Structure formats: C-alpha cells, structure tokens
Amino acid sequence: MSSFWLDKHLTQWQSAIANDHKPQAVIVSGQAGMGKHEFLNVVVANLMCRKVTDGHCGNCQNCTLQKQNHHPDVQLVEPDKNVIKVKMIRELTEFFTSTPHCSDYKIAVINQADCMNVAAANALLKVLEEPPSRGILFLVTAHKHQLMPTIRSRCIAIDIAVNQTEKAALPAWLQQNSGVSAEHSVQDALLLSDYQPKTALNLLAEKHLLDFEGYIDELYAAFTAQKPVTQVAKYLLENMHSTSWPLLQRYYLQLAKSVLGQKSHEVLPDHPLNLLIKKSPKVVHIIMKVTELTQLFMLNLQTQIKAQLLLEAMLLEIKSELNQRS
Numbered sequence: 130m131s132s133f134w135l136d137k138h139l140t141q142w143q144s145a146i147a148n149d150h151k152p153q154a155v156i157v158s159g160q161a162g163m164g165k166h167e168f169l170n171v172v173v174a175n176l177m178c179r180k181v182t183d184g185h186c187g188n189c190q191n192c193t194l195q196k197q198n199h200h201p202d203v204q205l206v207e208p209d210k211n212v213i214k215v216k217m218i219r220e221l222t223e224f225f226t227s228t229p230h231c232s233d234y235k236i237a238v239i240n241q242a243d244c245m246n247v248a249a250a251n252a253l254l255k256v257l258e259e260p261p262s263r264g265i266l267f268l269v270t271a272h273k274h275q276l277m278p279t280i281r282s283r284c285i286a287i288d289i290a291v292n293q294t295e296k297a298a299l300p301a302w303l304q305q306n307s308g309v310s311a312e313h314s315v316q317d318a319l320l321l322s323d324y325q326p327k328t329a330l331n332l333l334a335e336k337h338l339l340d341f342e343g344y345i346d347e348l349y350a351a352f353t354a355q356k357p358v359t360q361v362a363k364y365l366l367e368n369m370h371s372t373s374w375p376l377l378q379r380y381y382l383q384l385a386k387s388v389l390g391q392k393s394h395e396v397l398p399d400h401p402l403n404l405l406i407k408k409s410p411k412v413v414h415i416i417m418k419v420t421e422l423t424q425l426f427m428l429n430l431q432t433q434i435k436a437q438l439l440l441e442a443m444l445l446e447i448k449s450e451l452n453q454r455s
Contacts, residue, residue, distance in 0.1 A: 142287070151265065171185075205237075206238065300312065346402075378423050
C-alpha cells in the first residue's frame, strides 16, 4: 500500500482471516486524515475477490463491481444531515437476511458510525446480538468513544494510527508524494495536521499551507492595526474552512511549546506574528487566551450566533491583550 503506516493493520487483518478468525463486527477508528477509508477499501476488496486468497486480483467480476461501487453484496450507510436514523439500520438488517449473491460474504459499512441516534444504535445492537453467519459489519468513526459501550464491546477494534518509527518516515513520504522538498514546510504540515498523513499531504499538495500563512498575515495585520478588525474578520470568515480552525489551534500550541523550552519545532518561526506574541511579557497567558477564544469560536461557528460579530470580539480581545505591556 502507498500509505505505508497502514501495512501493519492490513497484515494483522490478513493474518486473522488466514487463521479463520473472521470477525462479524469491526470498528475502524482513527482521526481524519489517517487513511481509514483507504484501509477499509483494501479489506473489502480482498474479501470480495474469489480468485486471490491473500489480496485481490482487481480484474474479476467481483473486483470490477466493487471498484464501481455496484457490488450487490456490499452496502454503504451514510449519515443524512449528520444523523444515521433507525430506518437505515432496519434496511441494513434486511440486507443481511438474504444470502450473498456472488461472494463469500455480505458486507455492510457504516460511515461516521458515531452519528447514529439512540434508536439507530439500539437497532444496531440487536443486529450485533444475533450477527449473520456470512455477514461482516464495519463501523467507521473518528470518535469511537461516542459509540455506545454495548456496541463497542461486541466489536473488535482496529485503531488506525502512526507509531514513532512511522512518524520518522513521514517527512520523506510527504516530500515524495507532494513534490514539496522544503523541510520546514513539510515539518509545518506535519505539526499543523497533528501527524495525520493525509491531512498533511493535502496541506502541501493543494497549497493550503500557503493559504494558512495568509491567514496568519491577516491576524498580524489586525493585531498591529494595519487593517481594521472588521475587515480581517470578514476575510477570515469568507476564506477559512471549518478544517482550518484546528490548524490555528495547533499553530498556537507549537508556539507555546517553543516558548516553554520544550525544543519543539515552531510553525512559521520567522513570521512577525510569532515574534509579536513572544515579545509580550505575558506570552504564555496570551497563547492560552488565544487558544481558548479560538475553541469558543469553533464551538459557536456551527450555531446561529453571528459569526462575524463573534470573531470581531475575539480579535479585539486578543489585540487588547497584546497591547498590554505589563
């Protein structure tokens, strides 16, 4: 697999299948950007193929149907407006009642399984209590802890993660796959993504790291009165995606680690905003305050509160803190 950190998980899975330890329910968990779906696509393809026992041929009828997402023995459940409803799970139950059409298994995948409402979770629990003999259920989630404990206890868990050895190999992998050779940019992408390989690759390959530096430029302009706070707030709301705000939090976190002498790599170390914050006599307090306000803004971004006014108030408070010299 091109995503080398997934190899250990795939080897573990293939070993279990080879020893006839096929589980009937599996939770595939991991942060966004870890490659959960890539891993699962390979697992499902391997299970569907009837020509190859330790992988998939990619050419048989089953493999072709699977690649086209038209396989009759595979069913995908996706949230509807961020909710998985009981009707969807009941349809899944009906899917499992029939025998496989042209495969050895019937496979169901529930994406964002943590989005199940209570009724849906209870309905799924009944399926798990009497699992179909030739069925396999995969629950994919970035928030495993939000699943009911009774559901978790009836599934085996595959937690997609990067170990320390793999972390050390990620910079070279990113340079090769993104076309970006600058070591500082690669390191910035890894830190801002919290070592989520796919997220880091997207930051580099799609030039989102440059966009992020532009957001930092705007913040600096607001805090130093080079631009009106209202103008900067409007720009950030129009240009920053929901996935950009966690990056901002990690930027501040790395700055705090650097200030506290933890020998941590500082993101954009020469940026004037870094220097401005570090000049403050209350630098740690400032960073903690900024992180707290950013978290508050992220929580309210999805509500009906007017985001423009909320962001303006946040920027003004940070600006005021930075202007205090004692």
